[in-house]
Amino acid sequence: MSVYDGKHTGHVSASVQGDSVQGGGARRADAQRNRERILQAARDLVHEPGELKLNAVAKACGIGQGTLYRHFPTREDLLAEVYRREVDELVAAAGRLLATHQPLDALAAWFDRVAAYARVKRDVFAAIEAATWRDLAAHSLGPIGEAVEVLLAAGRLAGTVRADAEARDVIVLISWLSRLDDAELDARGPRLLSILVDGLRAHR
Structure with a gap:
């Protein structure tokens, strides 16, 4: 052949x-x-x-x-993607934590992850143009709010999270973390988040 x-x-x-x-x-x-x-x-x-x-x-x-x-x-493309990835990981963490923790414990562990996200958000937003960070913030608010609602809904169903707790309330409160410098975030962050968890706890 x-x-x-x-x-x-x-x-x-x-x-x-x-x-x-x-x-x-x-x-x-x-x-x-x-x-x-x-x-x-x-x-x-x-x-x-x-x-x-x-x-x-x-x-x-x-x-x-x-x-x-x-x-x-560009530098802005890179930093925007750093922030988007941080948001994606934060959102994905809600489901993973609920799979291995009781709802209120999952919420507390997720808040620990929020503190790390707040540092990245602060540093990235300080390094990019205002128009870019406004756009990033607007697009991330929905997914983060949905992750919060998943955690709150699980807690409400279990009877461990107060019935009137809303995702928007939590978003407003945790948004202040990204305004703290490292020293304040280290010193006050865990206590502030602990107070927030206690405030969301259902009164029996």
């Missing part, structure tokens, strides 16, 4: 195609890893004094600046 026979050629093509698919999958996985490293480095560095520099982010995660720019063309 000739190596140019259609059947033989098809076999070679399938093999090459399989290698190409595997190679593409590896490249996508590598690109996703780079993206996660960039976001984590930016999350850490935005907390440092001074303006966040993209070259510092690239250096911190050991990639070239070209790779960083392919993922995030």
Whole structure:
């Protein structure tokens, strides 16, 4: 049989195609890893004094600046995505905590996660344009409010959260955390959140 026979050629093509698919999958996985490293480095560095520099982010995660720019063309794009990811993780935490904790305990544990979110929100919003952070805040309010309502509804059903507690009440109260500096957040944050949990507790 000739190596140019259609059947033989098809076999070679399938093999090459399989290698190409595997190679593409590896490249996508590598690109996703780079993206996660960039976001984590930016999350850490935005907390440092001074303006966040993209070259510092690239250096911190050991990639070239070209790779960083392919993922995030501008500093504002990067910081906006840092905030969006923080919101996504905060929202997802509500369901995970309810799966392993009693409703009121899940709410208290979620508030601990809120304190970390508040630091990121404060630092990111201080580093980006006002129009951008207003847009980010407007789009995140709905998902965060829904996560709060999931936690409150579980507590109301269990009889451990007061019946008149509303998600909007909680959002208003926890929003103040992002206005505190690190010293105040460390000193007052846990106590404030404990007071909030006690205020949401159903009176028996």
